[in-house]
Amino acid sequence: MPYEILTPKEMAQADSLAMKRGPFDGYGLMCNAGAAIAALILERFPGLARVDVLCGPGNNGGDGYVVARLLAQAGVDVSVWAEGTPRAGGDAARAASDCPIVPRPLAEFSPVPGSVIVDALYGAGLSKPLSSMAARAARLVAGQGVPVVAVDLPSGVSGESGQPLGDAFAAALTVTFARKKPGHLLQPGRRLCGDVVVANIGITDAVIAEIGACAFENAPELWLEDFPISHVDTYKYRRGHVGVFSGEPSTTGAARLAAMAAARSGAGAVTVLSPTRSLAVNGAHLTSIMLRKADTLDEVLAFLDARKPKTLVFGPGLGPEPEVGNFLLDLLEAIGRAPESMVIDADGITSTALQAETFFRALERQGAPQTIITPHEGEFHRMFKSIGEDSNLSKLEKARRAAAVANAVIVYKGPDTVIASPDGRAAINENGTPLLATAGSGDVLSGICAGLLAQGMAAFEAACAAVWMHAAAATHFGPGLIAEDLPEALRPVLRDIFARRGA
Template sequence: MKLELLTPKEMAEADRLTIAHGPFDGIGLMRNAGAAVAAVVLDRFPSRRRVHVLAGPGNNGGDGYVIARILHESGVAVSLWSSGTPRDDSDAAVAAAECPVSRRSLADFDAGAEDLIVDALYGAGLSKPLADDAARAVSLAAARRLPVLAVDLPSGVSGESGMVLGSAFQAAVTVTFARKKPGHLLLPGRGLCGEVVVADIGIAASVIVSLAVDTFENQPALWRQAFPSLDVDTHKYRRGHVGVFSGGATSTGAARLSALAAARAGAGAVTVLAPGSALAVHAMHLTSIMLRKVEDVAEFAAVLGEGRSSAFVLGPGFGVGEKARDLALAVLAAGDRLGEPAAVGLVLDADGITAFREAPQWLFEAAARPGAPALVLTPHEGEFARLFPDIAGSEDLSKLGKARAAARRANGVVIYKGADTVIAAPDGRGVINANGVPWLATAGSGDVLAGIVAGLIAQRMPAFEAACAGVWLHAEAGRRFGPGLIAEDLPAALVPILAELYGADGG
């Protein structure tokens, strides 16, 4: 599984290293790329009347000249439309010289209803809006609903951020090379790529490793080795104990969702920590999940004093205010006691995040203290803006860049939720999730996610890996369940997925 995501600069460096050390030179890589795209055209679009290759002036256009040549040699009707001329000493110029298809100006581009467009204009490296001739081609393709196969990335989409620079093609298929780029997974780029095919063009895995890439696609292979194992002598407290703070009597459901999710994720014991006013309500609903009265920091200290290492969830349905802040800070102050941590992690969600809106530095400083439990923040866009208003308002940062900046500032892991959820660690690692589905956008879904992550942290899974695993599991449960999903469905939907992860041996 090729999990690394390469920025345009990293991809350019991978090309450079491959050219420097072989076995392929620049034109060799270009020929390989063009051949890979041409193969997809012939396989996926065999019945198209004519293929229109749109070629830009750079390397992406060079790929286009190779594609046009191979399709022409294969007997396909090809039209070649160029925007600009390749530099004389470039690989693209060599590819253009080898192409027997006559070129016409992109400004005159036209296509029929039975045709296919191959977009080889700019690819992932574009840093400014499309020129007028390219923008006109985008409009024509959209108006006539023509299928588009994009080379590397639909022109107009930033490979770095996934943002659209002016206008962009809507592709049915995108063929990229060696590895995906962040723009393939971040919105709105992800929605414009269609199916993404990653083609091997001769860039060795060792070259990718040498780049020390710190951005990845979220897949089990990324965190499977850190996933909790189940030993023969495992008992419930060895599997971790999660405490979920509850709101008052009329706001108890969110805490129960988190608690059930933590239990399904494998925590050996889960306790709802509730004010006295909510105990009776919880008692009517809880069976295997325990219940404990916690009104304030003093009563919470008694829970910590019992010596069971715990991960905690604070925020779902809790309410915003001083009590939320005090309890969160109390968890983060529960460092090592006689060599054994009194708490291993805090997942701060919803009201727990908003409670620090006026004093975020209190939270960040508490998380930075030596020996502090791991902090995981799970904001959606609005909550992110409350805690990190300057970062949220930056026009220079992608969603991935914003999550990274927030994680560094917070001294914790940030799960920046959305259809393209990003997970970032304080050390700069970033992961983009791609298996989310629209029906996860339902009340209580985030409460379940917080519980899953806490359940994994309680089992001593490192916080960043637990966050990545929790996001993937949550999304996969929603994907498999399908339309009609409500939050109550998610914990049980985890069961078959966990069974697959553990395998028949349970390990």
């Protein structure tokens, strides 16, 4: 499936290129869009009696006029309510002229129970609040609870950020064209869109490729070819060794969750690096996971020299105190003995936030490990304060800027997790689930990232795969999920991935 995401600006470029390349001109693309929407409405609402089509003055409204004409031809009772007049000579004006239904002013619109509303007022390119009349229509529709089919994006929602710009429509079905936009995947836009269908209206994959988009919907197609598959001659250390730092006795569970997830996701060996006072509690709970005393930096460095782990997980359950961050910086100073990759999560983020610039510079040094940082909302704001506070940036752009500043892959967690690489690539996760809103699930995600890194997967692809697998495992397990269930729940997910790879 196509998985690029286009910003509103990139979508406008795609429209222009498609018209230039042919075979459809602008009106042809508009008619194709209207036909796709009308067909979906008839399919989703069998026995439909009445439709109110709300049309704006631009091309989104032009799509609406086509929808109204086609539904009327199919025998549906259709009314058109217009805000503004399409520009003379444009495609929308032609669509309005071809529509036999005389539009009435949007100011007179009032939804009728049992009707379906087609929101063709404004699309993904909207950058300002709705007019008072459009906002009134959105509130009336919400009050009646009638279903809305949105053309491109619910009016009032930013296609760039997914944020409402004031009053906004909430759709049961959104029909967009060629590719999804960030606003279809970023919350709360994702919720306001309802079911999103991407319609093919004649904009080819070649045109999309010419745009050069570098944001993607996180699905297996994005990383499947890079997913590690063991060869017949593989042994455990070739599959990678992961070291996970443990905290104090009362917080050791976080490290064990990460360790088990690293092992379950394919790492050949996993060692928990434990303070002396936590050895007994860790030892009582670990079987296939190894355990090693690590009270000091010298003991950690001795472990790195002796066992040469490929990946370290630093943060879960370590505590937010500054000395924890100091330990991480000291470890990075010993750069010649550092592992190939690291995952920094939880307290690893909070404890370094006050010296973030020093941390970022350490990740820029020659030979520094490739690093994945996995902040939730609060941790992101602590580590990337000025970026997090910039209300002009979408979550997608915040993650991208943070990745560039930190020289690390950022997994900006949430119901709309964004994964961003320092090279500008980014992905918005598409299979998130509220089942993951449970203590310890983030520790498991860190472990999955580490397990994939240890097997040689590049940081961006590993992070994308881990985020998707994490959510897929939760969905497969279902209600009642707690973090301890997640490593075991990875098994059917891994089986499916291996089957897709033909392994």
